[in-house]
C-alpha cells in the first residue's frame with residue numbers, strides 16, 4: 001500500500017460498491033441480461049466495518065484532498081483536452097495498459113469490464129447510444145495513466161464548495177479536508193444557489209467528470225448524464241443533494257439509475273470475446289465519433 005495507491009487496483013473500489021449495494025435497482029426478474037449474472041450472496045454489509053484496509057485508506061485520502069480548489073484546478077487543467085489525440089477504440093486499448101497491482105490475470109481487464117457492461121445493455125434491447133455509453137463509461141480512468149493518484153480518479157463523487165452530506169460513505173474522513181474549516185463552504189448550499197442544477201455544481205474530480213468533458217460534443221444528453229454522474233452515489237443511490245438539483249437533473253437521473261445496475265452487476269458474466277466483438281463496436285463508435293478526439 002503506498003501513499004497515493006492504497007488500492008491494489010481500481011477494481012477494489014468497484015468491489016466495495018458491490019459490497020455496499022449488493023442489489024437493488026436491477027430490472028424485474030426475467031427481463032434483463034443481468035439475471036444471468038451471478039448475484040452477490042449476502043445482504044447489506046456495512047462498508048465501514050468490513051472493507052479492506054486499502055479501501056478505507058483510499059477514502060481517507062479522497063476525502064482529505066478533494067477540495068474546492070483542487071477540483072477547480074483539475075477541471076481547468078484537463079478541460080483543455082490537450083493530453084492526447086486518439087480514436088475511441090485506441091483510447092480503450094490505452095486504458096487497457098492499466099493493470100491492477102495484484103492478480104493481473106485473475107480479474108477482467110478494463111476492456112472486458114466495459115464490453116460486459118455494453119453487452120448486457122445490448123442484450124436488454126436498449127438504444128445504440130446507451131450501449132455505447134456502457135462501452136465508454138470508465139474510459140476516464142486513463143487519468144491514472146496521466147499520473148493522477150487513485151483518489152483523484154475513482155471513488156464515490158460528491159459536491160465540493162458546500163457541506164459534505166453525512167450520506168457520503170466514510171463521511172468522518174471529511175474532518176481532515178481543509179474545506180471543513182471554512183464556514184462559508186459548510187452551509188447546505190455553500191457557494192451554490194438552491195435548485196441551481198448539477199451542471200453548475202462542482203463534483204469531486206475523477207473519471208466521470210473527465211470523460212464527460214471529452215465526449216460532451218458527441219453524445220446525447222442522457223448518455224452524458226450517465227457518464228458524468230455514474231459515481232455520484234450520494235445523489236443517485238442515497239438521494240442526497242436534492243436541494244442543488246433541478247427538474248432537468250431529476251429527469252436525467254432516471255437514466256443514471258437505469259445505467260447503474262449494468263455497471264455494478266454485469267461483472268461475472270462470461271469473458272467477452274474482444275476480437276469477435278470489436279467490429280460491431282468500431283461501427284457503433286463511428287456512428288457517434290470522428291476518427292480522432294481530444295483527450
Ligand code: FE
Pocket residue numbers: 137138207230231
Ligand atoms: Fe466508473
Ligand code: FE
Pocket residue numbers: 137138263
Ligand atoms: Fe464501471
